[in-house]
Amino acid sequence: MAMTEFQTVFGSLKNYEKGDIEIIDDDKKNYTFSNVFEIASKSAPYERVVVGKNLEYVLETIRAEGTSDWYTTSHDEFALVMDGYVELDLVKLDNPETIAPPEKEGAVKLKGDPEGKKMGLIKMKRGHQALLPVGAAYRFRAPDSDAVGVILMQTCKGEESIEKWAEICYT
Amino acid sequence: MAASEVEVSASPVSNETGYRSFELGEFGFARDEYFVYISWTAKGQKLSHTMSADAFLRATMRCVAWGFFYGWLNFDDIFGTQQLYGRVKFYAGRFSPAFHDQGLDHEEIFETPRAMATFKEMLADWTNDGYDPFAAPDETGLSWIGKKNGSNEEAIGREREVCRRMPGLPGDAPLRTDESGRPVNRAFADVPQDQPEVHAEPGFEGEVHAHNLFGYLSRSDVTWNPSVSSIVKQSLFCPTTEEYILPVKHGNDRMEWFIQLSDQIDWEIEDKETGRPRAKVIMKAGDVSIMPADIRHQGFSKKRSMLLVWENGNPDLPAMYEKGELPVNLSGEF
Numbered sequence: 040m041a042m043t044e045f046q047t048v049f050g051s052l053k054n055y056e057k058g059d060i061e062i063i064d065d066d067k068k069n070y071t072f073s074n075v076f077e078i079a080s081k082s083a084p085y086e087r088v089v090v091g092k093n094l095e096y097v098l099e100t101i102r103a104e105g106t107s108d109w110y111t112t113s114h115d116e117f118a119l120v121m122d123g124y125v126e127l128d129l130v131k132l133d134n135p136e137t138i139a140p141p142e143k144e145g146a147v148k149l150k151g152d153p154e155g156k157k158m159g160l161i162k163m164k165r166g167h168q169a170l171l172p173v174g175a176a177y178r179f180r181a182p183d184s185d186a187v188g189v190i191l192m193q194t195c196k197g198e199e200s201i202e203k204w205a206e207i208c209y210t
Numbered sequence: 211m212a213a214s215e216v217e218v219s220a221s222p223v224s225n226e227t228g229y230r231s232f233e234l235g236e237f238g239f240a241r242d243e244y245f246v247y248i249s250w251t252a253k254g255q256k257l258s259h260t261m262s263a264d265a266f267l268r269a270t271m272r273c274v275a276w277g278f279f280y281g282w283l284n285f286d287d288i289f290g291t292q293q294l295y296g297r298v299k300f301y302a303g304r305f306s307p308a309f310h311d312q313g314l315d316h317e318e319i320f321e322t323p324r325a326m327a328t329f330k331e332m333l334a335d336w337t338n339d340g341y342d343p344f345a346a347p348d349e350t351g352l353s354w355i356g357k358k359n360g361s362n363e364e365a366i367g368r369e370r371e372v373c374r375r376m377p378g379l380p381g382d383a384p385l386r387t388d389e390s391g392r393p394v395n396r397a398f399a400d401v402p403q404d405q406p407e408v409h410a411e412p413g414f415e416g417e418v419h420a421h422n423l424f425g426y427l428s429r430s431d432v433t434w435n436p437s438v439s440s441i442v443k444q445s446l447f448c449p450t451t452e453e454y455i456l457p458v459k460h461g462n463d464r465m466e467w468f469i470q471l472s473d474q475i476d477w478e479i480e481d482k483e484t485g486r487p488r489a490k491v492i493m494k495a496g497d498v499s500i501m502p503a504d505i506r507h508q509g510f511s512k513k514r515s516m517l518l519v520w521e522n523g524n525p526d527l528p529a530m531y532e533k534g535e536l537p538v539n540l541s542g543e544f
Contacts, residue, residue: 045397045513048473049424050496058474058497061490065479068541069502070489075469076496090498091467092540093522096445098467098498115375117440117447119423121471121496129418159418162407166424168440169406170376172417191469193442193520204544 049165050076051122052187060209067209075100075121078207079189085179087146087192089202095144097196103181103188109149110178113139116146116171116194118179120163123188126180127169129158135174145197149176216327220335228358230335234328235318237300241266241336243356248289250302250316257314259288259302264347264354267336268457270329271343275370275435278322280521281528282461284506287485291325293463295525298325307484333366344368344432346453346514349396371437377426380416386429397453397514398428424471427451427516434509436519444523453514461506463528465539466521470497473515480506502539503531 050056055076060067071091078088084104091098103125111132118127132138132155139147153176161169171177181188221231231240238249246266249258269285276283278298284290287306292299301317303309337343339360340353353359373383386392394401403425410418423439427449430437434456436448452475461482468477470493477491482504491499491507501507509517530536 045399047398047400047513048495049471050494055496056494058470058492058494060492063487063489065488066541068544069539070491070499071540072491072497072499074494074496075498091469091500091520092543093445093465093467093520094524094536096442096522098469098520115442117376117442127420129414131414157411158414159408159410161409161418161420163420164402164404164406166402166422167406167420168376168423169420170379170417170440175417193440193445193447195442195445202543204540208544210544 049122050074051165052076052080052189070209071204072209073207075189075191079122087199087201088207089196089200090191090207092196092202095195097145097194097200099192099194099200101179101188101190101192103179103190104184105181107179109151109153109176110146110199111135111139111149111153111174111176112146112171112194112197113141113143113173114195115173116192117168118163118171119168119191119193120165121189121191122165123181124183124186125163125188125190126182127161127163127171128178128180129161129171130155130176131158132174132176135176143197144195146192146194146199147197148199216324218328218331220331223358232328232332234300234325235320236316237302237318239332246336248302252303252314252316253312255314257302257316261286261289263336265457267333267341267343267354270333271366272434272457274326274329274333274366275344275368278325279460280466281463282482282506284459284461285457286459290458294319295528296322298322300325305483305485334361334363337362337366341365343457344435346433348453368432370435373438373441376419376421376440378421379419385421386426392429392431394428395430395451395514398451401425401428403428423449424516427471433514446521446523448519448521450517450519451514452509452511452517454511456507456509459506459508460501462501462503463531464522465503465536466501466519468493468499468501469518469520470495471516471518473511473513475509475511475515475517477501477507477509480508482506500539503536504538
């Protein structure tokens with residue numbers, strides 16, 4: 040039997056269904072199970088909520104609404120838009136190591152606007168992934184209040200990372 | 211030593227089925243029209259295990275494509291492989307209490323090139339024309355059944371796609387397009403293919419970069435075969451498209467994270483040592499979950515779905531877990 044009709048189901052802030060864990064001989068806490076849309080629906084704009092952690096590496100969920108502060112890192116990061124419409128501004132910092140020295144991991148918030156040369160602008164929708172290159176400052180903009188964004192960040196744990204596992208996971 | 215330089219122990223072609231049989235150490239492997247037979251000796255007794263040839267070839271294909279991956283690749287409750295990084299352990303009955311408790315299990319360690327060469331030759335010999343062990347059953351049909359009938363080198367010779375930083379960057383892995391022979395899969399025909407608008411200032415064309423990851427995934431021509439699509443130090447995004455059943459029960463040697471990007475996968479979770487069922491994890495779009503380091507898991511995906519597997523590629527992790535230096539999950543954090 041050939042299957043000919045398919046409908047791909049993506050989640051969104053307005054329409055998501057969280058899965059579940061059926062326990063046989065285990066504990067739900069062992070799975071650190073959360074949902075990025077549920078988290079973003081309860082987050083403040085640009086709060087970086089950790090949804091995955093493996094030693095120094097983290098995944099962060101961000102609710103993109105309005106304009107963010109500027110950030111930089113001592114390493115690459117990647118932003119995957121899971122919902123909405125998000126614009127990304129990039130600036131090549133004149134002196135990136137004075138803000139994020141090599142030994143400092145994770146996103147660092149800039150005090151004010153970045154000093155450097157404009158690198159470019161990226162406009163992204165659901166499924167689009169952008170490189171946030173080392174040495175660059177970046178900010179997100181979600182100008183459409185009807186298309187609030189949800190971003191999944193691939194990065195390292197840093198001073199902006201917020202862990203609140205008991206609030207976001209099945210217990 | 212490369213796998214291609216290793217001599218593989220294989221029988222002449224069978225007059226009855228057209229297939230060759232193989233030996234690796236004390237393990238024997240044979241196939242006929244429907245089944246694969248794995249044999250070994252324990253306590254002076256010859257033992258054997260019978261599997262569907264389809265299931266065996268799907269699992270063997272992943273061993274080859276993943277380079278035996280991380281941890282344990284259980285073909286089923288009896289036979290599997292364990293990654294020892296440079297070497298690989300084959301086992302039969304080791305994680306089946308019925309065999310193990312009676313001393314009837316068998317384990318043997320091989321240099322990886324020898325194990326890889328044997329599996330590659332086995333795949334080449336046992337894969338019939340028209341059968342693709344990477345494809346969903348709905349796509350590849352039943353040509354795995356029967357006596358030997360041709361081969362499908364193109365299907366089993368695919369290289370795993372691994373980027374250095376991100377696909378599409380200059381000098382990095384290419385994006386998938388119609389022109390490069392990567393059409394949208396039938397199950398993702400409704401996935402938007404538009405690319406992000408990238409406006410790079412002069413001089414920054416090679417650094418200002420984005421692409422449609424969901425579109426990229428929609429053009430995957432394999433199932434249960436993660437590529438590597440973005441890298442932060444040793445943090446690896448390994449997205450993959452899944453349909454039908456993960457051909458192995460994967461027991462990892464580290465914590466592994468899953469992020470369900472689309473649709474649904476049901477994961478059956480078993481104890482890594484005994485195979486006893488522990489839980490069923492039902493993941494829907496947007497869900498995030500650990501696969502702890504002390505379990506084995508097998509996924510079931512009714513519709514082709516997009517799964518982001520997130521790995522920490524630190525090579526020191528298996529030894530750290532073995533010494534008990536790292537927790538098997540994050541439950542201690544909350």
